Amino acid sequence: MPTPLSENTDALNADKLKAAERRETLTILALTLPAIIAVFLVIVVPVGWLFSLSFLDSSGQLSLDNYQKMIEYKSYIRVFKTTFNVSFLTTFLCILIGYPLAYFLSQIPKKYVGLFMLTVLLPFWTSLLVRTYAWLVMLQRNGLINNFAIELGIWDTPVKLAHNLNGTLIGMVHIMLPFLVLPLYAAMRRIDRHALQAAANLGATPVQAFWQVFVPLSLPGVVAGSLIVFVLCLGFYVTPAVLGGGKVILVSMQITAILEDQFNWGAASALGVVLLVATFAVLLLASRFLKLDSVMFGRR
Amino acid sequence: MASDRSASLSISITELTKSYGDVFALNTVSIDVKAGEFLTLLGPSGSGKTTLLMAIAGFNRPDSGRICFGDHDVTVLPPHKREVGMVFQNYALFPHMSVFENVAFPLKLRKIGTEEKHQRVMEALKTVQLSDYAERGIDQLSGGQRQRVALARAFVFGPKILLMDEPLSALDKKLREEMQIELKQLHRQLGVTTVYVTHDQREALTMSDRIAVINEGELAQIGTPREIYNAPANHFVAGFIGESSSVPVTRDTAGNLLYDNIKIGKAPAGSKDKKWSLVIRPERLSLTEPKARKTAGRIYFQGKISELVYQGETAIIMIRLNDGQELTARVNTRAGDDVDTLSVGQSLRVAIDKKDMIIIPGEAR
Numbered sequence: 001m002p003t004p005l006s007e008n009t010d011a012l013n014a015d016k017l018k019a020a021e022r023r024e025t026l027t028i029l030a031l032t033l034p035a036i037i038a039v040f041l042v043i044v045v046p047v048g049w050l051f052s053l054s055f056l057d058s059s060g061q062l063s064l065d066n067y068q069k070m071i072e073y074k075s076y077i078r079v080f081k082t083t084f085n086v087s088f089l090t091t092f093l094c095i096l097i098g099y100p101l102a103y104f105l106s107q108i109p110k111k112y113v114g115l116f117m118l119t120v121l122l123p124f125w126t127s128l129l130v131r132t133y134a135w136l137v138m139l140q141r142n143g144l145i146n147n148f149a150i151e152l153g154i155w156d157t158p159v160k161l162a163h164n165l166n167g168t169l170i171g172m173v174h175i176m177l178p179f180l181v182l183p184l185y186a187a188m189r190r191i192d193r194h195a196l197q198a199a200a201n202l203g204a205t206p207v208q209a210f211w212q213v214f215v216p217l218s219l220p221g222v223v224a225g226s227l228i229v230f231v232l233c234l235g236f237y238v239t240p241a242v243l244g245g246g247k248v249i250l251v252s253m254q255i256t257a258i259l260e261d262q263f264n265w266g267a268a269s270a271l272g273v274v275l276l277v278a279t280f281a282v283l284l285l286a287s288r289f290l291k292l293d294s295v296m297f298g299r300r
Numbered sequence: 301m302a303s304d305r306s307a308s309l310s311i312s313i314t315e316l317t318k319s320y321g322d323v324f325a326l327n328t329v330s331i332d333v334k335a336g337e338f339l340t341l342l343g344p345s346g347s348g349k350t351t352l353l354m355a356i357a358g359f360n361r362p363d364s365g366r367i368c369f370g371d372h373d374v375t376v377l378p379p380h381k382r383e384v385g386m387v388f389q390n391y392a393l394f395p396h397m398s399v400f401e402n403v404a405f406p407l408k409l410r411k412i413g414t415e416e417k418h419q420r421v422m423e424a425l426k427t428v429q430l431s432d433y434a435e436r437g438i439d440q441l442s443g444g445q446r447q448r449v450a451l452a453r454a455f456v457f458g459p460k461i462l463l464m465d466e467p468l469s470a471l472d473k474k475l476r477e478e479m480q481i482e483l484k485q486l487h488r489q490l491g492v493t494t495v496y497v498t499h500d501q502r503e504a505l506t507m508s509d510r511i512a513v514i515n516e517g518e519l520a521q522i523g524t525p526r527e528i529y530n531a532p533a534n535h536f537v538a539g540f541i542g543e544s545s546s547v548p549v550t551r552d553t554a555g556n557l558l559y560d561n562i563k564i565g566k567a568p569a570g571s572k573d574k575k576w577s578l579v580i581r582p583e584r585l586s587l588t589e590p591k592a593r594k595t596a597g598r599i600y601f602q603g604k605i606s607e608l609v610y611q612g613e614t615a616i617i618m619i620r621l622n623d624g625q626e627l628t629a630r631v632n633t634r635a636g637d638d639v640d641t642l643s644v645g646q647s648l649r650v651a652i653d654k655k656d657m658i659i660i661p662g663e664a665r
Contacts, residue, residue: 192390192392194388194389194390194392195392195393195394195395197357197359197379197388197392198386198388198392198393198394198453199394199405200358200359200378200379200380201357201359201379201380201382201384201385201386202380202385202405202406202409202453202454202457203380203381203383203406203409203410203457204380204405204409205380206380208409209380212405213394216394216396217394217395217396219396
């Protein structure tokens with residue numbers, strides 16, 4: 001019986017070829033090592049530290065105190081509820097505004113896309129803080145929008161647009177919009193033009209072709225964009241802090257408050273851990289129902 | 301299903317013109333497709349054949365001209381009202397639907413009841429031999445199977461005209477040849493008027509009742525495969541369909557066309573063309589003994605073999621004539637045959653029957 005080729009080291013050049021393969025594996029490992037070390041230092045170590053801090057009480061003893069408080073105090077649960085509500089509403093409004101925008105961008109000739117894309121990207125390139133305060137100027141009681149609306153007689157008394165949920169949502173939607181529009185636009189561009197022609201050829205009116213072919217084929221883009229927006233919203237701080245006026249408390253703001261008021265690293269860390277876990281849970285849930293691989297990385 | 305000619309419509313295209321900037325994609329093209337006919341639009345890429353097909357389907361608007369289905373003018377009718385089936389080059393199936401849903405799509409739009417819809421879809425899938433694949437997703441199908449789904453979807457709603465845009469170009473050679481025969485049989489079975497676009501001359505010859513050769517936006521020639529092959533109207537058609545070589549022909553003052561001082565034809569009265577060519581299909585040439593006596597009714601060419609290519613069932617012999625012209629002959633091979641004894645550099649005489657000669661105006665490019 002002949003020895004299997006892989007074990008037959010007597011075969012012509014088998015040992016040399018095996019050594020060459022080993023060398024190649026080592027080379028690749030050596031080349032990736034700096035990146036692996038960097039990822040370890042920048043991600044694994046801080047998150048591990050965060051985890052360990054969350055299990056220490058105020059006196060530095062190992063305990064589950066921080067997590068227990070989160071279940072006991074209603075205010076914590078309320079903050080998480082608000083965070084998810086605001087994130088969900090922001091995502092929903094982004095889809096409502098972003099879908100038609102992305103559709104428009106995907107239908108115009110390619111040479112004009114750059115120009116219109118600029119209207120999406122220009123704010124994106126401006127400082128987050130600048131945009132947020134700009135919205136405050138526009139939305140406040142005697143701001144641009146209220147003054148204009150009263151002048152034009154749209155409403156009589158100033159409407160409360162800032163320092164509440166309205167302001168938070170307006171600001172967050174504006175800042176999150178590009179994160180939805182960009183992947184959605186890319187997905188729409190990938191839709192086979194011929195599939196829509198085929199729909200028309202088979203008797204579909206333009207409206208039928210849109211709803212029965214274009215929209216279903218654009219859904220992966222909607223999912224990808226929504227997930228990015230939703231996950232970013234969960235940890236968003238600056239805009240809700242400024243435009244919410246302390247009335248809309250999100251987890252990130254609660255963390256800051258705990259640190260500033262009580263200097264309680266343990267409690268703050270525990271909140272951070274729960275938020276992180278919740279975010280992973282959302283992604284996990286999404287991947288259960290959708291082929292996240294294909295949505296996020298364009299794999300089939 | 302018996303072929304039912306009333307299930308098809310004629311197509312009448314009159315002086316259709318479409319330009320993109322300064323370039324004519326179609327230049328006053330007129331073609332009549334008979335009801336139930338299989339017509340192929342054949343041409344190189346960029347010749348305008350796809351533009352013409354898209355105009356028939358309603359996807360591009362011509363600058364001028366008229367398109368009629370039967371006696372119904374559809375020139376300005378939007379695509380979804382034309383009731384023509386179409387098979388796209390990349391199939392254009394709906395990836396978010398199953399095979400069944402894809403084929404049912406046109407029936408759903410026509411609000412056909414569940415039971416009848418199911419029956420018609422399954423019947424169409426049976427016709428294309430995909431009955432067992434109804435519940436499959438599109439990404440689970442091979443290229444040939446996708447092709448069949450696209451086909452079933454295009455005829456399931458009973459269109460009277462079927463359009464196909466290079467439907468076989470993505471398949472490998474063997475499958476393509478099988479599908480050519482299948483499409484031909486399907487056409488006979490459905491009896492539907494079919495306009496088929498291809499750049500593959502062999503495919504066109506294999507499948508068509510008639511071929512319309514399109515070049516640079518103009519109709520170069522229309523006719524049956526035999527007419528196109530045996531009597532090409534010009535150098536483009538002669539060169540694009542089949543293999544050919546060409547030698548110049550002189551014209552005397554009386555209008556006689558001469559090769560090697562032998563009269564081979566006469567220029568039609570009133571034709572002004574000074575230059576003429578004798579076009580020769582390689583398989584119409586036969587080897588003759590160099591010293592044998594010449595017979596009337598044949599034209600002889602004397603030269604040396606410049607290249608010899610053995611291709612199995614046939615061999616190609618390239619011959620450099622004594623006047624410098626190149627000629628290609630294709631001869632059948634048999635073990636121990638003449639061909640086996642030939643070698644490059646050897647002198648050779650080949651002959652062609654006068655009835656096999658193609659004489660067309662102009663010089664070969």
